[in-house]
Amino acid sequence: MTPPLPPRSRGVIALLEENCTVCMLCARDCPDWCIYIDSHTEVTAPTAPGARPRTRNVLDRFAIDFALCMYCGICIEVCPFDALFWSPEYEYATSDIAALTHEKEQLREWLWTVPAPPATEPNAQPPREVAAAAKAVRADYPGGFSGSS
Amino acid sequence: MTADELAAAATTALGVAVTVEDAYPPLTLDVPADRWVDAARYVRAELGCDFFDWLSAYDALDEGFAVVVHSYALERHHHLALRTRIPREDPRLPTLTEVWPGANWHERETFEMFGIFFDGHPRLVPLLLPDGFVGHPLRKEFILAARVAKPWPGAKEPGESEEGGATGRRRMRPPGVPETWGPPE
Numbered sequence: 001m002t003p004p005l006p007p008r009s010r011g012v013i014a015l016l017e018e019n020c021t022v023c024m025l026c027a028r029d030c031p032d033w034c035i036y037i038d039s040h041t042e043v044t045a046p047t048a049p050g051a052r053p054r055t056r057n058v059l060d061r062f063a064i065d066f067a068l069c070m071y072c073g074i075c076i077e078v079c080p081f082d083a084l085f086w087s088p089e090y091e092y093a094t095s096d097i098a099a100l101t102h103e104k105e106q107l108r109e110w111l112w113t114v115p116a117p118p119a120t121e122p123n124a125q126p127p128r129e130v131a132a133a134a135k136a137v138r139a140d141y142p143g144g145f146s147g148s149s
Numbered sequence: 150m151t152a153d154e155l156a157a158a159a160t161t162a163l164g165v166a167v168t169v170e171d172a173y174p175p176l177t178l179d180v181p182a183d184r185w186v187d188a189a190r191y192v193r194a195e196l197g198c199d200f201f202d203w204l205s206a207y208d209a210l211d212e213g214f215a216v217v218v219h220s221y222a223l224e225r226h227h228h229l230a231l232r233t234r235i236p237r238e239d240p241r242l243p244t245l246t247e248v249w250p251g252a253n254w255h256e257r258e259t260f261e262m263f264g265i266f267f268d269g270h271p272r273l274v275p276l277l278l279p280d281g282f283v284g285h286p287l288r289k290e291f292i293l294a295a296r297v298a299k300p301w302p303g304a305k306e307p308g309e310s311e312e313g314g315a316t317g318r319r320r321m322r323p324p325g326v327p328e329t330w331g332p333p334e
Contacts, residue, residue, distance in 0.1 A: 021307075028303030028321065041308035057308040 007115055009088035010071045014114050015062055015107035019083035022057040026075035026084060034068035035075060036061060036101075062104040067097050082129075085114040152176055162191050175219065175228035182233045182242060189218065189231060189248040197222040198229050201249035204256060206263045208289045213237050214263055218245060218252070241266040262287040296326050 005011070022039040038061035044054045076084040087110040094100060120127065155176060156169040165184050170177040180188040192198045198220035206216045213236045221228050235242055244267040245252040254276055256267040261275035264285040275282070284291050301323040305311075322328060 024303055024305060024307055027305075028324070030303070033299065033302050033323075036302050037305065038310040039305075039308050040310060055308075060310060 005088045007118060008086065009090075010073065010086050011088040011090035011113075012066070012086075012092060012102075012110050013064055013069070013073075013076065013107065014085045014087040014089075014110035015104055016083050016085065016111055017059060017062070017104055017108060019079075019081045020059050020062065021081055021083075022059050023080065025078050025080065029074050029078045031072065031074065032068045032070055034065040036063045036065070059104070062107065063101050064107065065101040066092070067100040085111065087111070087113045088115065089113045159188070159191065162195060163187055175230045177217075177230040177232050179232050179234075182235050185216075185233050186243050186245065186248065188233075189245050192220055192229055192231055193248055196229060197225050198227075199223055201251040202228070204245065204252050204259060206259050206265055206287075208263065208287065209234070210289060214240050214265060216242055216259065216265065218249075218255075220249070235265065240264060241268055243268050244270040246270060261285065264288065292330055296323070297330055301326075 022037060024037060027035040027037050037059070039057050039059050041055050042058050044056060046053050073086065076086060089110050152169040152171040156167055159167040159178055163180065163184050165181055168179045170179060178188065178192070200221040200223050202219035202221050204218040206214050209215050213234050215232055215234050217230055217232045219228065219230050233242070240263065242265065244256055246256065253271065256270055257273060257276040259265050260267060260273055261278050262285055267273055303323060304321060
């Protein structure tokens with residue numbers, strides 16, 4: 001029995017792990033100190049001869065303590081890579097306060113409940129993310145791709 | 150009545166210099182602490198502010214504490230605030246419960262939160278804080294235990310799992326937490 005919820009309901013915070021670069025901005029801007037992030041650095045071998053090896057940060061743990069969270073949404077606002085989203089899911093009460101700390105696996109499950117962004121106005125420019133994605137597809141498939149325009 | 154006229158009228162009535170601040174509503178009468186009750190009586194009787202809205206204080210650091218009382222005129226429909234400054238060393242004021250009985254609980258809360266004593270209050274005991282609570286939480290020098298007892302999750306750098314890695318850089322400080330608050334090093 002789910003009541004009809006408005007599209008911008010603040011039920012819970014979901015994480016799209018692939019978009020997270022472990023920049024720590026959300027954990028630092030959180031006024032409640034409720035976001036816990038662990039990560040390590042990996043070195044990837046150079047892909048081309050003569051290129052330098054690259055290091056990148058890999059996320060090990062991303063947890064939000066919803067016992068502390070005050071649902072301000074600053075982490076979602078501040079995320080530069082759109083890794084955090086509001087989900088309208090709200091039925092996650094527990095009888096154990098420690099169980100309100102949810103790890104990235106559960107935050108991923110909530111991602112599937114995130115509603116699609118509201119439609120743009122008629123005749124509006126397409127969102128820049130869409131153009132960027134199309135450009136990335138063209139770069140990956142220089143010979144042509146049936147989905148690209 | 151404009152702010153200047155009000156200041157002049159209050160100065161005449163109380164016999165001390167009263168200033169009025171009208172930078173933003175409500176109009177605020179600044180009175181000396183020794184005329185606190187007289188000013189409240191004047192506001193209630195002469196300016197019609199018969200409704201006590203609330204009383205509280207704020208910590209102005211070197212300038213002591215400012216105690217503010219908001220009142221409202223039920224018939225003439227205007228708000229008025231009354232404010233005074235008291236020194237940090239001996240924060241005390243006479244009670245306003247004789248003027249507005251509703252000030253009772255507000256003065257108890259101001260007493261526990263700032264440690265301001267209201268002389269003549271019928272029962273000046275803490276209102277909200279638990280028994281045995283030490284300190285005055287709304288004073289600026291009060292250290293928030295939750296910001297000291299727990300390490301800041303944002304202290305880690307990207308790529309770190311344990312705080313205090315091998316980076317030689319200066320550690321980031323949590324925003325809004327004074328440097329002197331940290332755990333003992």
